[in-house]
Amino acid sequence: MKVKVRFFASLKEQLGQDSMDVEAAFSPATVAGLRAHLCSDPAFAAVFEQAGRLRAAVNQDMADDDTPVPERAEVAFFPPVTGG
Amino acid sequence: MLRSKVLVQEADFDVSTEVRWLREGLPEIGAVATFIGTVRDMNENSMVRAMTLEHYPGMTEKALENILKVADSRFEISSAMIIHRVGPLYPEDQIVFAAATSAHRQQAFLACEFIMDYLKTEAPFWKKEDTPQGARWVSARDSDDSAMKRWEQVS
Numbered sequence: 001m002k003v004k005v006r007f008f009a010s011l012k013e014q015l016g017q018d019s020m021d022v023e024a025a026f027s028p029a030t031v032a033g034l035r036a037h038l039c040s041d042p043a044f045a046a047v048f049e050q051a052g053r054l055r056a057a058v059n060q061d062m063a064d065d066d067t068p069v070p071e072r073a074e075v076a077f078f079p080p081v082t083g084g
Numbered sequence: 085m086l087r088s089k090v091l092v093q094e095a096d097f098d099v100s101t102e103v104r105w106l107r108e109g110l111p112e113i114g115a116v117a118t119f120i121g122t123v124r125d126m127n128e129n130s131m132v133r134a135m136t137l138e139h140y141p142g143m144t145e146k147a148l149e150n151i152l153k154v155a156d157s158r159f160e161i162s163s164a165m166i167i168h169r170v171g172p173l174y175p176e177d178q179i180v181f182a183a184a185t186s187a188h189r190q191q192a193f194l195a196c197e198f199i200m201d202y203l204k205t206e207a208p209f210w211k212k213e214d215t216p217q218g219a220r221w222v223s224a225r226d227s228d229d230s231a232m233k234r235w236e237q238v239s
Contacts, residue, residue: 008138008208057140081208082211083168084180
């Protein structure tokens, strides 16, 4: 499965990158599954753990852990929003 | 809803120009409710010298348009809009403009408040403040989550 992953705000700074392409099978094919796949890298795991509560979007719609991640999706992870 | 727009921009906005746009040629409107969010010089006991607003281009516009769509389905509004600024901002600057119009004030007030409560938790913006102690990302407030949740209980 091919997925584009994007990061924003403090998470982007802590990871030192704003996006990455993931080409891997992860199961389940959901936000939680993708996150677990990313966190198989200890550097990612440390940042995600330290970040605390994070939110996600799939194809630019707010998502939760169980939201399916389709082929060629754009999935974003970011801290809770603070606009307004 | 007869008219709506969403703008995400670095430039400032002029409230009277926008209110005219909301009302022009719509004589059924009897009430215009507006909200303007501005940059404070203090947050969590620190001076704020400046802030930078980051967003998620593409998703931001989609999220704001969806908020107006939901507001339209829940309230009797004639027109509505959201302008949100991004980039560097300084104390006293305008950040956000939300407005809704209706035949009578109650629906306009409710819609405007609903738009802001949803925007605070659902629109992908992040503020980074520049303070004398250094730059820091603003943390989300629990009070914003509870403000949003109260709309789930109301029919």
